[in-house]
Amino acid sequence: MKTYHQKASEIERDWYVVDATDEVLGRLSTQIATLLRGKHKPTYTPSNDGGDFVVVVNCEKIKIMGKKADQKVYYRHSGYPGGIKATPYKMMLAKHPDRILRTAVKGMLPKNRMGRRLLSKLRIYAGPDHPHAAQQPKPWKPPYATKKAV
Template sequence: MKTYSPKQGEVAREWLVVDAQDKILGRLATEIAVRLRGKHKPEFAPHMDTGDFVVVVNAEKIKVTGAKLAQKKYYSYSGYVGGIHEVTLKDLLATKPEEVIRKAVRGMLPKNRIGRAMLKKLKVYAGSEHPHGAQNPKQLDI
């Protein structure tokens, strides 16, 4: 018996809409990462991008547990001396709520070119409206 390996043209991709209102950030991010990666499909192959497109709405209304709003920090470094910048989760939610979900999902994807391609299939919006109605996305309940 031979091992089945899917071809790139055989992969059927769906569009899914996830409402992030009152969802826990980490639990939401794991489900999104599984769908982006394609691990929920029987034809999953770790060397290929077999995942679906995921549209996340209401990103500004996510929940976190504990004291993460004040204690969780995101760092970026410019490469210069003294060029490290930190922002708390509360400040990032106030300015760019889409980035909170994008960063959480990005950490759960492979760290290579396939992971970067998977992240491009994630569309995150702060409000309840999105411009992907023409793709006829299905509602995903998490």
């Protein structure tokens, strides 16, 4: 029996809308990364981009477990000497809640051209509204039992 390899002409992309209200950041981001890669499909091929588009709403209501809300820090660097910037989780959640989820999902994707292409299929919105109604996105509820965040 031959190994199946998906061709570019056989790829079918769906749109999913994910509600991030009271979801745990790490658990939700693994599900989103799976949808973007296409690992939930039987036609998954590691070297092809066979994943779906994902629209995330209400990302300002995402939760994290334990003391991470006080301890977690996001770093970025300008490229110049002494150019490191640190932003605490609470400040990032107040100013840019979409960056929290985008950073978590980006860390779970391949670190190459395909990973950057996959990340472009992720649309994140802080509130409950999104402009992708014309694509008729299907609602996606993660298959695991939701663990209550503290």
